[in-house]
């Protein structure tokens with residue numbers, strides 16, 4: 141059984157992604173076997189949609205129908221942000237399991253389990269977007285543009301979620317129990333998603349808040365989403381949102397990796 | 406002699422607990438080392454250090470010639486690990502677990518599937534291959550875990566209490582597998598609380614207690630070092646027992662012990678040459694014996710002598 145192959149001394153980024161994809165496959169099998177693990181990304185968007193459209197729609201936009209049109213792109217962004225909270229929680233639970241010892245005793249990239257967890261979350265993102273879109277369509281939402289732009293909108297939002305995940309992974313590696321992840325991150329996700337133009341236009345807000353809302357990536361992505369789904373400019377906002385997402389990932393991916401190493405050795 | 410596993414002066418602290426207190430280990434390539442010790446001795450900690458899962462506070466270790474800290478990735482490339490606690494995914498099926506590991510090790514999807522099927526068949530898990538591990542019995546889990554650690558055809562295999570909780574049949578299967586692997590050149594480090602297991606399988610035994618190596622050697626050496634031998638005879642005919650007892654008393658000046666259940670007489674001896682004298686004496690009086698042997702003490706006695714306490718015997722233990 142002695143192999144003549146030279147020793148593996150370093151696992152490069154290409155292999156890391158390949159290992160990450162294999163581990164994402166594991167995450168997807170687990171979701172398939174425990175569909176109830178998707179409850180947070182299915183129930184919450186529906187409740188938000190119904191609550192905001194029928195409760196505030198009339199007051200804010202004159203009618204629920206009109207409000208639904210402007211709200212949906214923003215709600216998609218918000219729910220992606222909420223869905224990204226799950227990554228750190230799931231990973232925190234997962235690393236305490238024996239199977240993680242096996243992964244760590246194998247010649248795979250250190251980052252692979254993290255990449256796997258984050259890529260596996262694409263399923264959660266697609267689920268939350270699909271649920272929102274289907275329910276909104278039943279309620280009367282209509283895409284005003286073409287399928288191409290619709291797909292660009294979806295892709296942008298998923299990319300945003302993938303970058304935001306690293307914040308959640310970082311926190312997930314720092315805190316002791318999985319339950320502490322959403323608790324800690326609410327302080328981050330609430331200002332991020334509510335302090336935006338998702339629900340109301342920033343024109344009625346005090347100056348300091350307006351300043352935040354205007355640079356908030358959620359605002360830019362919501363604008364891009366509205367442009368892509370309802371018609372209008374979107375490129376500038378999409379570029380801003382994308383840059384933000386890259387910046388967040390650039391800061392939090394290394395932090396998450398370091399915290400992970402410290403946690404599991 | 407080349408060593409597949411070498412370690413010197415391993416120290417590991419957990420807060421105020423000294424889990425490893427200067428452990429030295431050496432396993433020649435292609436041999437089985439049994440690490441024997443009671444609960445909390447530091448067996449799992451030692452395995453985790455050697456498997457790159459834990460970094461020792463002091464000391465060094467080399468596996469397959471690679472340093473476990475500096476060349477951790479290379480070490481991971483040559484080892485297989487079956488941890489004390491199930492290290493497979495409960496939610497996945499046996500096949501899914503093994504295929505995932507195959508893919509992580511660089512096998513194509515088809516090759517990973519073939520390898521999974523082969524190993525599951527070898528461990529008699531084919532019928533349960535597509536069921537979640539959750540539904541497996543304890544013994545099936547252990548076997549699936551062992552199968553998982555063999556996917557990559559490791560040169561060095563760690564088995565942390567591989568047969569704890571297995572029934573005698575499964576235990577024999579695992580022993581058989583371990584022997585077959587060693588025949589193929591694999592080096593095995595196995596921890597166990599079962600003295601019989603170490604006696605049966607291991608070429609070398611290291612006894613640790615409180616994080617320290619308290620004895621090391623072949624099973625034979627350990628037995629010889631820690632106790633005298635005994636002469637055991639079982640006459641073919643039960644009526645000969647008193648006559649044989651007389652001969653033994655005569656030879657050793659000691660009253661022999663007679664086990665009424667199996668008709669075996671035994672007496673401690675310090676001179677191995679007495680065996681041939683006994684054979685001659687029995688011959689002279691025309692008594693035949695079914696069993697006639699010079700015995701070393703059991704490892705249980707060795708363990709007791711070395712650690713000052715008896716070996717932990719668990720429910721279902723064969724030891």
Ligand SMILES: Nc1ncnc2c1ncn2[C@@H]1O[C@H](COP(=O)(O)OP(=O)(O)OP(=O)(O)O)[C@@H](O)[C@H]1O
Pocket residue numbers: 419420422423424442443444445446447448449450451489598
């Ligand atoms: N992660 C940890 N944190 C704190 N203490 C630990 C940790 N791991 C092990 N220990 C302690 O180190 C000592 C050695 O533990 P270890 O698990 O290596 O023993 P063992 O020989 O494998 O025992 P067993 O036969 O029960 O499996 C014990 O006192 C244990 O409590």
Ligand SMILES: [Mg+2]
Pocket residue numbers: 448449450489565
């Ligand atoms: Mg142990």
